[in-house]
Amino acid sequence: xxxxxxxxxxxxxxxxxxxxxxxxxxxxxxxxxxxxxxxxxxxxxxxxxxxxxxxxxxxxxxxxxxxxxxxxxxxxxxxxxxxxxxxxxxxxxxxxxxxxxxxxxxxxxxxxxxxxxxxxxxxxxxxxxxxxxxxxxxxxxxxxxxxxxxxxxxxxxxxxxxxxxx
Numbered sequence: 001x002x003x004x005x006x007x008x009x010x011x012x013x014x015x016x017x018x019x020x021x022x023x024x025x026x027x028x029x030x031x032x033x034x035x036x037x038x039x040x041x042x043x044x045x046x047x048x049x050x051x052x053x054x055x056x057x058x059x060x061x062x063x064x065x066x067x068x069x070x071x072x073x074x075x076x077x078x079x080x081x082x083x084x085x086x087x088x089x090x091x092x093x094x095x096x097x098x099x100x101x102x103x104x105x106x107x108x109x110x111x112x113x114x115x116x117x118x119x120x121x122x123x124x125x126x127x128x129x130x131x132x133x134x135x136x137x138x139x140x141x142x143x144x145x146x147x148x149x150x151x152x153x154x155x156x157x158x159x160x161x162x163x164x165x166x
Contacts, residue, residue, distance in 0.1 A: 011036040068093035091148035
């Protein structure tokens with residue numbers, strides 16, 4: 001499955017919310033990101049080295065991602081006279097969602113037929129296997145939190161004030 005942005009310069013929305021500084025150099029905030037996307041799903045089934053099925057589905061949707069973040073700023077003794085400034089950013093919670101899902105092409109058909117077929121399949125899956133979508137979202141959210149785990153930048157304050165001319 002591949003998800004890619006669609007017309008990002010016109011559809012991207014980024015919003016910083018709930019900025020709180022509880023103290024100790026910690027700042028928490030919620031980052032909201034939303035954009036239009038194209039979803040391409042390719043599936044192949046192979047048995048004993050022979051391909052028995054190959055199909056693809058293309059859809060469009062609006063992706064919504066809410067990230068609960070924590071930024072930490074602190075100073076630590078470094079190797080030089082002035083301390084090191086340490087900046088840490090991590091995502092503590094992710095909530096990935098989507099809306100306006102429209103199937104554009106599936107099972108060799110496009111247009112209105114693909115939309116009707118896609119709506120039927122999605123509706124059936126939500127009715128008979130509701131855990132499938134929830135499990136996929138849970139896995140995606142866990143992957144986002146893991147990928148955005150603590151990232152640290154360390155800068156010595158003396159390096160900020162010194163200029164190296166060449």
